[in-house]
Amino acid sequence: MRTYFILTVLCFSSLISFGQKLALEKASPFTAVRWEKEQPFVQFESEWYRLEKLDAFTKEELLDFCKKEFGSKWQKRFSEDLVDVLQGLGYQPNIKVVLQLSKDGVSKTYTGTFTSENRNSAVLYNKSMAEPNSITLPQKIPIAEALADLIQFEEILKSISSYSQLSTFNYKFAIKKLADSIANEKTQVDMNRLTNEIAQIMSEIGDRHSSIKNESFNKKNHETYNLRLPFGVSALNGKIIALKKDEKGGNYKYYFGSHPYIKSINGITIETLINTYNYKDKRAPEQAKLTRGSSAIQRYGALLFENNIACSDSITVVFSNGSDEKTEMFRLTSENRGYASKLIQEHAVAHDEVGNRNFEGLSKIIADHIGYIKIPEMYDYDKVEGLENYIDKMLKSFSNTKALIIDIRNNPGGGREILQTFAGYLVQAKQSPWVANIAYLRTDKNISGDEESMIARYLYSYNSEKLANKDRKAIDQLNKGLKFEKTVDSSKFSSPFYMVLHSGKVSYKQPAYILVNEESFSAASVFASAFKGLQNVKIVGETTDGSSGNSTIQYLKNANIKVTASTMLSFQRNGKTLDGNGTIPDIVIEADEKQVLNEYDSQLNELIKIIYSNQ
Structure with a gap:
């Protein structure tokens, strides 16, 4: 009855629309959280209050969940990862949140806002309050607790991980083998060793977004962890x-x-x-x-x-x-004498400039009227004010250039908003609508409608009101000849979701080239894959490090090891997953000796030669 009441209240809250669903993974309505006898006092609008309620969840419900899920780090998780807490309770919060707060015995209702800035302030507050000689978490756990964590890890792979369902790797056997090894030990289990063993099992799954992390491990203080090659x-x-x-x-x-x-x-x-x-x-x-x-x-x-x-x-x-x-x-040395190519250095500079809201260095006219624009990261527009207008303005200014080069080399990914902006220019009217991506969610439930996490990626169910009949015709046409490289078990996955792109009012008519390399990752790889096959678009460079996972985070209850696993399968138009395959370029240009050793961009200059040879 209590669960039904909460869901009813949450539905009602959505109907009266406290606005848009929260897209940020790391955000908070509070700028700090302090504790008195395990009770949270939150800083809100520069004042301290007792927290009583957040949306439909009471303080007790939130704290009980944190204690159960996060063990010894429950206070840290509550104060720094509140979005994860709410998602763990099956609730995707809105940007705006209803807070019941009390001060001096008076309880009032306030409207808070989830922001990454608030969360960063809360993290800094926690760091400032940490005493230099505070007791560190134990680096060993009892054998029974380690074995219990392995059972939980196996359940994560079984019920949450998407790629474990496609992989031929026998993770159950690997986990059992590790459990047998641990069971035969005579002393407690080293948490670093356990983390690394679990990470090796996870790596076999083929999930490029996955990770295993012991968050209590202090890298800086480890004797040999930071040793590097001297060249x-x-x-x-x-x-x-x-x-x-x-x-x-x-x-x-x-x-x-x-x-x-x-x-x-x-x-x-x-x-x-x-x-x-x-x-x-x-x-x-x-x-x-x-x-x-x-x-x-x-x-x-x-x-x-x-x-x-x-x-x-x-x-x-x-x-x-x-x-x-x-x-x-x-x-070996602790100094960083590592290799950093010109391309990596330029990417770092461009990233910093975007962070400072300076976009002018991202685009230019090169080689006698070829438009060039660099995208260092697939930014969310609401985090980088002015970027959307800048990209739109520059694409319009390039309308009469001989060709357009979009450089996403070394782009680590992000969101899909920038992809949508470029779609309006790159997709031609005669190829619109263009089905760019097909994805499935890992679930044991019968899901056929839209899902919030997929909407954030512009992925919609076949019968979604977001798709028009002409979109569905394009989907039907693609599906006629589409054959996936691996079979998707309908009992373990949702119905498919589709990202469909459309031409804009004015399309770019000249040839467009998307320049990629092996470090174009995640949403950058999706970007390249989405436009591959369009009549006037060519992918150039080296095969991307494809991945698109819709990740979720779980913590093993005893060791508090952080497990990140993908919940989505993402397919390209050729039927291959992004993970493990990447997007193969139409024109292969490898980084040659001149580019690796010298401050010379061979890939870009070779592409310019190709453009002029095709004129």
């Missing part, structure tokens, strides 16, 4: 090379010019380090696996730590030129 590491032509910076010119050169390739470190072959030790990226597309693997090898201490292997302070490296070898000993 740079990068991928080139399918191999791993060692580099050092040329201090005079700012470019890079081979650490040993006569022997550029790394063959092994401490007797472990480079292939083993890439394919086995760096298990987090083992299911990534090949070039992404090499690039991310080279970064992992650079952080050698962390790589060994994540494999539960002790790390000495010195290593033996074998270099090769393909025919003979050279062996050298090195001491």
Whole structure:
């Protein structure tokens, strides 16, 4: 009866519309939370109050849930991850929230707003209140508690994870094997070891958005975790090379010019380090696996730590030129002497400029009237004021250019709003509507209508009121020839959701090129995939590190290990998932030696040559 009453009240609240559903994952209506005898006092509009109620949930209901789900970190989760708490209770909050607060014995109702700024203030308050000599959480847990956490982890994969349903990996057997190993131990279980073992199991699933994290682990204070190789590491032509910076010119050169390739470190072959030790990226597309693997090898201490292997302070490296070898000993260092290409450095600058609301460096006319625009991240417009207007203005200004280059290399993803803006220009009227993405939600329930988490990604059910009959005709037409690479079990997934794009009032008529690389990830990979196949659009560069997961976060109750898992399967128009496949470019342009070593963008310049050769 209580649950029914809560749902009734929540439905009524939606009807009287406290507005838009909250899209932020990390947000709060409070700027701080302090505790007195396990009772929360919240800071709201610069005043402290007792919390009595939040929307239809009483304080007791919220705290009971936190204690049950988050164990020793229940207060931290309540104060910093309130959105997760409410979602865990089956409720997606609105941006505006009804708060029942009391002060000096007087209780009043207020309207609060979930913002990331509030949440950041709450996090800073918690840090400021932490005493330097405070007691740290135990790094070992009893065997029985570890075994209970493994049971919970298996249930997460079974009932929540989307990719565990597609994977052929026998995770149940792997978990049982780990449980048997733990059961035979005589002492308590080390939490770092448990985290890493669980992470290795998760990596086999093929979920590129998944992660396993022991949040009580202090990386800074660990003896060997922060040890790095004393030279740079990068991928080139399918191999791993060692580099050092040329201090005079700012470019890079081979650490040993006569022997550029790394063959092994401490007797472990480079292939083993890439394919086995760096298990987090083992299911990534090949070039992404090499690039991310080279970064992992650079952080050698962390790589060994994540494999539960002790790390000495010195290593033996074998270099090769393909025919003979050279062996050298090195001491590891805590200094960051790693490789950072011109492309990475420019991306960081562009990202910072956008953060400062300076957009002018994102676009320009290059090479005699070719429009160029860089998108460093798939930003949400409400977080970056003015960006939407800027992109729209620049796309209009490019209407008479010879061609358009959209550069999303090294873009880590984000939301899909920017994709919608570009759709209006790139989708031509004769190809509109354009079905760009098909997705399924992991569920044991019969879901056929729209879902909030999918709406936020512009994904709608077939009969959604958001789709017109012409959209459904386009869906029907695509489905006639569509064959998925893997079968979707209808008993474990929802009906499909579709992202359908439309042409705008004025479309870009000249050729458009989307420049991608192996570090175009998540929503950036969705961006490339969405426009692939349009008549005047070509994807150029290297295969993206595709992923699109609609992730959820769970905490193992005893060790408090954070488990992030995807709940969605996301398919491209070719029937392949984004995860593990990425989007293959129409025109392949690899990063060559000149781009890797020197401050020269070979991919962009080669694309310019191609554009002019097609004129």
